[in-house]
Amino acid sequence: MIYFQGCTARKKLKNISKSTQKLLDQADVEYTVLDDEECCGSVLLRTGFTRDAQESMAKTYDKLKGERVVVSCAGCYRTFREDYPQMVGEVDVVHISQLLEELISEVKLQLKKEEVKVTYHDPCHLGRHLREYDAPRRVLEMKGDLVEMDKNREESRCCGSGGGVKSAYPELSESMAEHRADDAIRTGADVLVTCCPFCVLNLDSVGKIRVLDLTEFLLRRDES
Amino acid sequence: MKKSHISVMNRSFQVLDQRRRKLLKDHETLKLKERVQGIRAYSMDHLEELLEEAARNLEENGVEVIMAGNGEEARGAILDQLEGEVLVAKSKSNTAGEILLSEHLEEEGVEVLETDLGDRIVQMHRESRPSHPIGPAAHLDLEMISRIVSDYLDKEVDCEPRSILEAVKEDILMELPNIRVGITGANSVAASDGALLMVHNEGNISMISLLDVHIILVGIDKVVSTLEDAVSVVKLETIYATGKKTPAYMNVVSSPSKTADIEQELLKDMYGARRVVVVFLDNGRRELLQEGAESLWCIGCGSCIVNCPVYSVTGPEFGYRRHLGGRGVVMSRYIEDEATCTDSGLFKCTLCGNCTRECPLEIPTSQIMELLRRECVEEGLHIQEHRVILDNIKKRGSAYRD
Numbered sequence A: 001m002i003y004f005q006g007c008t009a010r011k012k013l014k015n016i017s018k019s020t021q022k023l024l025d026q027a028d029v030e031y032t033v034l035d036d037e038e039c040c041g042s043v044l045l046r047t048g049f050t051r052d053a054q055e056s057m058a059k060t061y062d063k064l065k066g067e068r069v070v071v072s073c074a075g076c077y078r079t080f081r082e083d084y085p086q087m088v089g090e091v092d093v094v095h096i097s098q099l100l101e102e103l104i105s106e107v108k109l110q111l112k113k114e115e116v117k118v119t120y121h122d123p124c125h126l127g128r129h130l131r132e133y134d135a136p137r138r139v140l141e142m143k144g145d146l147v148e149m150d151k152n153r154e155e156s157r158c159c160g161s162g163g164g165v166k167s168a169y170p171e172l173s174e175s176m177a178e179h180r181a182d183d184a185i186r187t188g189a190d191v192l193v194t195c196c197p198f199c200v201l202n203l204d205s206v207g208k209i210r211v212l213d214l215t216e217f218l219l220r221r222d223e224s
Numbered sequence B: 001m002k003k004s005h006i007s008v009m010n011r012s013f014q015v016l017d018q019r020r021r022k023l024l025k026d027h028e029t030l031k032l033k034e035r036v037q038g039i040r041a042y043s044m045d046h047l048e049e050l051l052e053e054a055a056r057n058l059e060e061n062g063v064e065v066i067m068a069g070n071g072e073e074a075r076g077a078i079l080d081q082l083e084g085e086v087l088v089a090k091s092k093s094n095t096a097g098e099i100l101l102s103e104h105l106e107e108e109g110v111e112v113l114e115t116d117l118g119d120r121i122v123q124m125h126r127e128s129r130p131s132h133p134i135g136p137a138a139h140l141d142l143e144m145i146s147r148i149v150s151d152y153l154d155k156e157v158d159c160e161p162r163s164i165l166e167a168v169k170e171d172i173l174m175e176l177p178n179i180r181v182g183i184t185g186a187n188s189v190a191a192s193d194g195a196l197l198m199v200h201n202e203g204n205i206s207m208i209s210l211l212d213v214h215i216i217l218v219g220i221d222k223v224v225s226t227l228e229d230a231v232s233v234v235k236l237e238t239i240y241a242t243g244k245k246t247p248a249y250m251n252v253v254s255s256p257s258k259t260a261d262i263e264q265e266l267l268k269d270m271y272g273a274r275r276v277v278v279v280f281l282d283n284g285r286r287e288l289l290q291e292g293a294e295s296l297w298c299i300g301c302g303s304c305i306v307n308c309p310v311y312s313v314t315g316p317e318f319g320y321r322r323h324l325g326g327r328g329v330v331m332s333r334y335i336e337d338e339a340t341c342t343d344s345g346l347f348k349c350t351l352c353g354n355c356t357r358e359c360p361l362e363i364p365t366s367q368i369m370e371l372l373r374r375e376c377v378e379e380g381l382h383i384q385e386h387r388v389i390l391d392n393i394k395k396r397g398s399a400y401r402d
Helices: A007-012 A014-026 A042-046 A050-064 A074-087 A096-105 A134-141 A170-186 A197-205 A214-218 B003-025 B027-045 B047-060 B071-080 B094-098 B101-107 B117-124 B142-153 B161-178 B204-208 B227-242 B285-290 B311-317 B325-335 B338-343 B354-358 B365-378 B384-396
Strands: A002-004 A068-071 A092-095 A117-121 A191-194 A210-213 B064-068 B087-090 B111-114 B181-184 B188-190 B195-200 B213-219 B249-253 B258-262 B265-268 B275-281
Touching (some): A002 A014, A002 A050, A007 A014, A014 A096, A014 A210, A014 A214, A042 A050, A042 B365, A042 B384, A050 A074, A050 B384, A068 A074, A092 A096, A096 A134, A096 A214, A134 A214, A197 A210, B003 B027, B003 B227, B027 B227, B047 B064, B047 B275, B071 B101, B071 B213, B071 B275, B087 B161, B094 B213, B117 B142, B117 B161, B142 B161, B181 B204, B325 B354, B325 B365, B354 B365
Parallel strands (some): A002 A068, A117 A191, A191 A210, B087 B181, B181 B213
Antiparallel strands (some): B195 B249
């Protein structure tokens, strides 16, 4: 299996990549990380650079075809699932939340429940776009007490970073992240967990509540 | 939009959202939604024939029909119908907002009296723009409104809803006897009946449709097969826009005022309008339809902006004139051009897709946005920061610089 980190976990929030690998190691998953991993093409597709995206995707496809791939990023996940088959070819991809659920049910990964109140933010690409709402929640509940925000699952409010908005209009992204962080604070949760590094980056940037990736949350005790 | 206006707007939207919540999940609503999806899809598949049928039947009923290719033609046609009047009464119309009708009439020396309370308040407040298609003053709170109305009427109006209503009503009713021409929109047009359906809560359309000349400006996309279909459309619109099952009023206009009470002889011009004139507006709609964009399924409920993350931080800057939010951005590409589309906020959308989930017609706006971005980028209308990301990816294989 290949662990495809995605740009944000590979370059910006490296702890997400580290945590993911730590969990995969704990569960004895055999995996490799590409030395020459490049962008999946998602951001180019969403910002209108379709032809450049196609080039980029073709390169990555050559490295991934025939392999099972696990991703950290909800954006990578949607691109591999929906855009690759149409533009370059099928990729056998699973999101980290789904793999973790699998590993837990096969008792390859064991978690200890703690007394911590946690709320979960559905990344748009994973939730509304691909309807994966349950896997991350089931994993979360193995570790902490899940409290839902008023707008959750398909009604989830976007964190504000997607579609190239964070780079083009950073102040808009930040204001949107504030709205979502306020939603989280209203639940009384100690931590806001999501499973898209780009959502983590944006939600964390407003500094209103502790924000963690799902993998970081599962290793919380180890970190402290 | 000012921060204070945005937070008032979001508060209003939250109240609306709560009010709608149960009704939107109601079995009858879901059935109606499915029916209306069928009605609107049929209409867009058969637009030309329905439009022809509508025009034929309206004319047969005694309504004058004008086809306008663009805003300028529509404005010219409307101006021609005013019979020299310099003051007209108007109800809320997003289509009029689309072609800046009031602004142009005023440039031509014709004063426009908005009769919808929210619209009238926004009209009194030059610096603000309508923030919701049905509740245009959603961004103003009680205190702001009382100040705006007091300043405009040049008298102290209490900071209390009833007093504000009374003051605005009194002012409008004082003007109304001097007005001979009323301009409204229509929420739906029934082709086989040659009839127009208008929805309102305040009773203002009932009043101004009885003026001597009633001019109706309506997009060609509003046409449906029958009056029954039209009623279904406006019922669903009302549910999504206001959280109520039915509006206070639904006016059907299919003819000037008439009677046949004396020996079955048809006499015109009893209480209502002596002339009814319909101006059908294309303004890019046909082109949009040819592109296959589903944006014309829209029934104008405004549900798409209520939970739009972008709209909740920008207000009406995200959108085009009175076509608010992402769907408005799409419309602007066809009403105007690609540059207007990018200026309206093509690249402000996070593509989260919540508007589609909120929309009773499930218009896939974020997908259309992606296609339009591709088109605009090919025309060189990309965002500079995105170009930097592209360069980073080409040089370093990552969206980030380091």
